[in-house]
Amino acid sequence: MNNTNDVASIQATLKNAGVEVTPEQINEKFQQLLEFKVTGPEAKRNVLRSLAFAAGIEMNSLYQNGETVPVTIGEIRPGMRVELRAKVVQLWDSTSDKIAQTGLIGDSTGVIKFTIWENSEKELLEEGASYRITGASISSYNDKCQLNINKNTTITQLEEEVEVKAQEEEFTGAIVSIQNGSGLIKRCPECNRQLKKGVCGEHGKVDGTYDLRIKAVIDNGIEVRELILDAEQTCALTGISLDKAKEMATEAMDASVVEAEITEMTLGRFYTVTGSPMSRYTLVKAMAPKVPTLVADSAAISAELEAI
Ligand SMILES: [Zn+2]
CATH class of the missing domain: 1.10.8 (Helicase, Ruva Protein; domain 3)
Structure with missing residues (x-):
């Protein structure tokens, strides 16, 4: 049986x-x-x-010894070849042409980064779908395990949904874009959606309530994340509170000064971000400036060159 x-x-x-x-x-x-x-x-x-x-x-x-072993994500260690059932939590943009797809998959014990290598010739995974993955290898990068899908891996989509434990991720990179809809925005009081010129897509022209947020793209040279910072995180990062933002907008008679100021302060700078992946966005829980050695060195070198 x-x-x-x-x-x-x-x-x-x-x-x-x-x-x-x-x-x-x-x-x-x-x-x-x-x-x-x-x-x-x-x-x-x-x-x-x-x-x-x-x-x-x-x-x-x-x-x-190369045997494929059924595991939960919490049991995964470097060097294993595994079989697991997991749900795709988030897909990330890859900037390497060797990588067909990368993202996060999870089960009830945790989440792990997965990479489908271009030369595996596998079909790409769908966000939100659950799969049985057999014969994936586990490698370790920066002390974190990652699951590699290669030629010898078998992927089967599951009918049932795999339950995923809520997780956080740490990511270090440079802010490469502050997106439209950052800074001082107005939201629909009914559905909380951002208003465009005082109009909600669902409820038409409404008296909006002010909110402050940042939508940003951070890039570590290999991958990018789309970040969302709420008013509290925006203030922690930039020192601009919701009240301060309203003052700035009133003074300039233009709400876009807030986005411009945030862009000026953060664009091109390095940060370490902790957040929860939610669909395509990472909701930021903490974000701190980071000075990478390489950039510091190159700054020192160009300073020396200028001195010559
Ligand atoms: Zn609305």
């Missing part, structure tokens, strides 16, 4: 780690889990873990 492929695969994985188990032993474990209604990849993972533990083997050491 259990998947014979699963039984054979568990037996092979354990054998590679020097542990001999019989199909009967494996089936018995599956049977126990079935009583708790644990089935599918979760059951396979549990059986493997339980038999490895009984033999005194670390789950991690099972991953070193």
